[in-house]
Amino acid sequence: MEIISRLTENYFYLVAVILFVIGMHTMLTHSNMIKKVIAMNIMDSSVFLLFVAIGYRHGAQAPIIREGVDIVYANPLPGALIVTGIVVAVSVTAYALSIIVKIQRSYETVDCDEICELRSED
Amino acid sequence: MESAGHQPVLIIVLLLISAFIAPLLYRRWRFLSGAVVLAALTGSFITALLLLSKSGASSSLSYHLGNWPPPWGIELIIDPLRVYMLLVVTGVSLWIFIYALGDLKHELHNDVIGWYYSLYAVLVASMSAITLTNDLFNLFVLMEICAITACAIITIKDQRECLEAGFKYLIMSAMGTGCFLLGVAMIYMVTGYLNYSFIQSELSLALTDYPLNIFTAAALFIVAFGTKAALFPLHVWLPDAHAAAPSPSSAMLSGLVIKIYAFALFMIFYRVFPRSLLDTIPLNEIILWLGAMGVMFGSIYAMLQTDLKKMLAYSSISQIAFIFMGIGLDQPLALTGGLYHIMVHAFTKSTLFMSAGAIIYSTGVRRISDLGGIGKVLPLPLFAFTIGSASMIGLPGTGGLISKWYLALGTLETGRILFLLVILASSLLNAIYYMPIVINAFMSGEEFKEKVKIVPLSMQVTLAAGMILVVISGIFSRQVIIFFEQALTSLY
Numbered sequence: 032m033e034i035i036s037r038l039t040e041n042y043f044y045l046v047a048v049i050l051f052v053i054g055m056h057t058m059l060t061h062s063n064m065i066k067k068v069i070a071m072n073i074m075d076s077s078v079f080l081l082f083v084a085i086g087y088r089h090g091a092q093a094p095i096i097r098e099g100v101d102i103v104y105a106n107p108l109p110g111a112l113i114v115t116g117i118v119v120a121v122s123v124t125a126y127a128l129s130i131i132v133k134i135q136r137s138y139e140t141v142d143c144d145e146i147c148e149l150r151s152e153d
Numbered sequence: 154m155e156s157a158g159h160q161p162v163l164i165i166v167l168l169l170i171s172a173f174i175a176p177l178l179y180r181r182w183r184f185l186s187g188a189v190v191l192a193a194l195t196g197s198f199i200t201a202l203l204l205l206s207k208s209g210a211s212s213s214l215s216y217h218l219g220n221w222p223p224p225w226g227i228e229l230i231i232d233p234l235r236v237y238m239l240l241v242v243t244g245v246s247l248w249i250f251i252y253a254l255g256d257l258k259h260e261l262h263n264d265v266i267g268w269y270y271s272l273y274a275v276l277v278a279s280m281s282a283i284t285l286t287n288d289l290f291n292l293f294v295l296m297e298i299c300a301i302t303a304c305a306i307i308t309i310k311d312q313r314e315c316l317e318a319g320f321k322y323l324i325m326s327a328m329g330t331g332c333f334l335l336g337v338a339m340i341y342m343v344t345g346y347l348n349y350s351f352i353q354s355e356l357s358l359a360l361t362d363y364p365l366n367i368f369t370a371a372a373l374f375i376v377a378f379g380t381k382a383a384l385f386p387l388h389v390w391l392p393d394a395h396a397a398a399p400s401p402s403s404a405m406l407s408g409l410v411i412k413i414y415a416f417a418l419f420m421i422f423y424r425v426f427p428r429s430l431l432d433t434i435p436l437n438e439i440i441l442w443l444g445a446m447g448v449m450f451g452s453i454y455a456m457l458q459t460d461l462k463k464m465l466a467y468s469s470i471s472q473i474a475f476i477f478m479g480i481g482l483d484q485p486l487a488l489t490g491g492l493y494h495i496m497v498h499a500f501t502k503s504t505l506f507m508s509a510g511a512i513i514y515s516t517g518v519r520r521i522s523d524l525g526g527i528g529k530v531l532p533l534p535l536f537a538f539t540i541g542s543a544s545m546i547g548l549p550g551t552g553g554l555i556s557k558w559y560l561a562l563g564t565l566e567t568g569r570i571l572f573l574l575v576i577l578a579s580s581l582l583n584a585i586y587y588m589p590i591v592i593n594a595f596m597s598g599e600e601f602k603e604k605v606k607i608v609p610l611s612m613q614v615t616l617a618a619g620m621i622l623v624v625i626s627g628i629f630s631r632q633v634i635i636f637f638e639q640a641l642t643s644l645y
Contacts, residue, residue: 051331051335054331058327058328067324071324071327071331074327074328075327075331075334078334078335078338082334082338082341085338085341085342112290112347115294116293119293119297122297122301123297123300123301123323123327126301126304126323127320127323127324127327130304130308130316130319130320130323131320133308133316134313134316134317137313138313138317146317150314
């Protein structure tokens with residue numbers, strides 16, 4: 032019972048992990064390259080969600096500190112890190128998609144299995 | 154710790170600036186473009202040498218980026234092991250770049266060579282930064298830069314095999330970095346730090362309160378670095394990627410890029426995880442078994458290949474596994490062997506890929522069975538190939554002997570005879586697939602029929618340098634081994 036209460040308390044971590052597994056599974060098992068890239072983004076986003084959720088504190092405000100006012104504020108560092116992470120994920124996605132465009136031009140398909148068949152014919 | 158001046162960051166900045174200028178210069182003054190990157194690589198190598206003389210074999214220096222002290226800012230650390238890796242990275246990449254200057258005109262379209270120089274400089278910059286950084290999130294960003302540029306120097310060759318291999322590599326490394334970032338999140342959750350040194354002191358306390366988080370993080374790190382460094386069951390992307398790439402890229406990827414991740418895993422094990430964690434769960438044992446399987450299977454797969462570069466790529470899987478075995482045995486002598494193997498394999502495999510590249514450049518032959526009698530028409534590349542093969546097998550007088558010797562001593566010291574047998578068996582297997590090529594090339598009666606182009610001077614010089622480096626690392630190893638002995642005492 033303890034584990035269930037812990038999970039309901041920290042349901043945002045659970046959601047992030049489920050998303051991560053969905054992303055990873057799709058990325059490794061689907062043969063469509065566009066789907067692979069989308070799955071890669073789902074996986075990255077799930078990690079970002081988890082990272083940002085670490086900074087959450089119940090009833091906390093945005094971390095704007097003024098003299099003399101004592102507030103409970105959320106940890107700003109994970110958010111700052113994840114902005115960098117998002118930029119990195121965007122550039123990887125752009126690069127992956129540009130490779131897919133070139134692959135589509137030379138193989139006329141974006142399906143990994145079909146490409147394998149084409150290559151075995153060579 | 155005393156301050157290091159601005160030299161650590163200078164290495165990275167020099168390379169990044171040259172990466173920015175090179176493609177611009179290439180539009181008008183093609184000659185200058187290569188010279189700028191060459192100068193930046195030379196500059197970073199010299200700076201690394203200066204850092205070595207500053208830090209010596211036992212002290213360490215720390216550099217705070219933007220003058221923000223840790224744990225808030227990013228910290229670069231210069232300690233003996235990192236300086237060693239930095240020297241290997243900058244030195245070997247300078248050497249491969251001279252080869253690339255000769256080979257690229259043949260491998261790539263003329264318009265993209267400027268971009269290749271740029272990617273090359275960014276790749277070296279990211280690898281140098283990975284060796285120096287002392288911050289987990291910084292490591293994540295650098296790993297992504299390294300992954301993108303490493304893929305880009307494969308896909309820049311506009312052939313469909315390269316594109317497909319590059320895509321596979323990109324997806325696998327994206328999975329690796331995803332796992333890594335999840336692991337970092339787990340660690341950050343329980344410690345609140347991203348700096349290696351702060352995490353290490355905090356983790357030994359957190360281990361009793363939140364063991365599950367830390368175990369998950371450790372597992373994720375092994376998957377992440379295993380994927381990126383092609384540790385045995387996660388190696389599937391490597392053969393295609395390394396075989397399809399242009400020859401200088403193959404030399405770079407097999408010689409340095411996979412090792413940088415092995416080194417990063419080593420750093421995580423000994424600089425981030427406290428000793429108590431390594432004693433609680435058998436992390437080293439897992440790495441050791443995976444490494445031993447990689448050594449065997451890599452060699453067995455390599456024997457089955459008909460394509461020369463593909464054979465070399467599979468051989469890389471077995472050789473990188475030696476480095477992991479060094480980490481897995483968790484013992485100073487074995488670690489010495491593993492770390493020395495980083496340098497030896499960088500020299501050896503780069504020489505082998507370069508001579509394969511020279512063979513493809515001048516004859517266009519890639520199949521192993523078509524190489525009969527080629528030694529008479531291309532003596533220098535095949536002689537370099539012979540020296541490289543000798544080092545792969547571990548014959549006396551080459552660097553391969555020294556690293557395998559110390560690994561074997563490590564297995565004896567810990568009493569794991571099984572792994573000694575693995576090392577010996579792999580040497581035999583290496584002999585089985587390298588020696589027939591050499592014998593066939595020099596001693597077969599048949600004449601080599603294909604047309605032969607003359608190998609450019611820059612490629613000949615680097616091949617000769619490669620032979621010399623492999624032999625030097627085999628004969629004058631004493632200094633480096635003593636250096637390791639002093640450096641590794643800080644870990645135990």
